[in-house]
Amino acid sequence: MIKKTVLLLLFAFHFSLFTATAQKLVVAQATVECGRTGYQQPITATFHLRNKSHRKLVIESIKPDCGCTTVEYPREVGANDKFTITMTYDARQLGHFQKMAVITSNGSTKPVYLTMKGVVLAEVLDYTGTYPLAMGNLLLDKDALEFDDVNKGDAPVQEIHILNNSMETMEPRLMHLPSYLDATYSSETLLPGKAATITVTLRSDHLRDYGLTKTKVFLAQKLGEKVSASNALDVAITLLPDLKQFEGMSRAQAPKLQISETNLDFTDFQKHQKKTIDVKLTNEGLSKLTISSMQMYTGGLKVTLDSRDIEPGQSTTLHVTGYKEELAQVKGRPRILMITNDPDHAKVLINIKK
Numbered sequence: 001m002i003k004k005t006v007l008l009l010l011f012a013f014h015f016s017l018f019t020a021t022a023q024k025l026v027v028a029q030a031t032v033e034c035g036r037t038g039y040q041q042p043i044t045a046t047f048h049l050r051n052k053s054h055r056k057l058v059i060e061s062i063k064p065d066c067g068c069t070t071v072e073y074p075r076e077v078g079a080n081d082k083f084t085i086t087m088t089y090d091a092r093q094l095g096h097f098q099k100m101a102v103i104t105s106n107g108s109t110k111p112v113y114l115t116m117k118g119v120v121l122a123e124v125l126d127y128t129g130t131y132p133l134a135m136g137n138l139l140l141d142k143d144a145l146e147f148d149d150v151n152k153g154d155a156p157v158q159e160i161h162i163l164n165n166s167m168e169t170m171e172p173r174l175m176h177l178p179s180y181l182d183a184t185y186s187s188e189t190l191l192p193g194k195a196a197t198i199t200v201t202l203r204s205d206h207l208r209d210y211g212l213t214k215t216k217v218f219l220a221q222k223l224g225e226k227v228s229a230s231n232a233l234d235v236a237i238t239l240l241p242d243l244k245q246f247e248g249m250s251r252a253q254a255p256k257l258q259i260s261e262t263n264l265d266f267t268d269f270q271k272h273q274k275k276t277i278d279v280k281l282t283n284e285g286l287s288k289l290t291i292s293s294m295q296m297y298t299g300g301l302k303v304t305l306d307s308r309d310i311e312p313g314q315s316t317t318l319h320v321t322g323y324k325e326e327l328a329q330v331k332g333r334p335r336i337l338m339i340t341n342d343p344d345h346a347k348v349l350i351n352i353k354k
Helices: 002-022 324-328
Strands: 025-027 031-038 043-051 057-064 069-072 082-089 095-105 112-121 133-135 138-140 144-150 157-164 173-175 181-185 195-202 211-220 232-239 257-259 263-265 274-283 289-296 301-305 315-323 335-340 347-353
Touching (some): 031 043, 082 095, 211 289, 211 335, 289 301
Parallel strands (some): 031 112, 263 347
Antiparallel strands (some): 043 082, 138 157, 211 232, 257 274, 274 315
């Protein structure tokens, strides 16, 4: 009896190991809705997968169900690595389409199917100018919000124009809004092919710190959708300092910033991976100049300041280092923000050319 029990346990153990190692190909979403395209305007679906195993994944083949579809994929994937597979339909037939491809690999005990769906229209509007960005089947005109030169108490607005490029009704929502941002929608539901406007209002009274505030919000196609980097929008707010301290003081008595340059060229790294440019800051006023805040709008940069307090007639140096690979991946405009107590230069922007 004991021997039989041991054999059963060993069998169960080996079976569990086989199952764990066999089912190592994971697909995030096996069916992708591609939305609309025009006749003979090829359309591509991207599938996100992962080799959820400690061994190398080998893809033996991916076969589409017809010659109208082509597939691109890696032949081998490292342990625990994420990867993508793309399917492209040639759109040479009008009407709704549903195209499939089957994956054969050492990552599954049975074939894995990928499906792309959509519709080919005889004539389709070109939204690339008005809505140049895409988050899935939701097209939009911007993926970043910037509120510049905001004074405490202001309530500036930014608008995001969106269009439903799918065949299903959407309920677009901005998620993870901080307390200082409000959003209203011109339409609560968005029918296929229809457009809407999202109005985002900044409540500057709810901001605590002067200078730059950065955050991310997420644009979902429907309520309850998970957030990810693919549907994130960057938000940057520049809150100007309160200059009431200089009321009653003449401009001649105030600190006065003189900066050697505000446009830095990081296009030429030669053969190096990083480059440093020095900027000279001089106080030409009669009161102490204070750099109260120094912030960057994007990554790819490092700044150091020899001194934040500059006496009248004195100078200090700002060292700006740019990193080649990181700057190349930056989406927005690389800039450095300085907040000072100079009433004429409360906000100073140093622009980075990359």
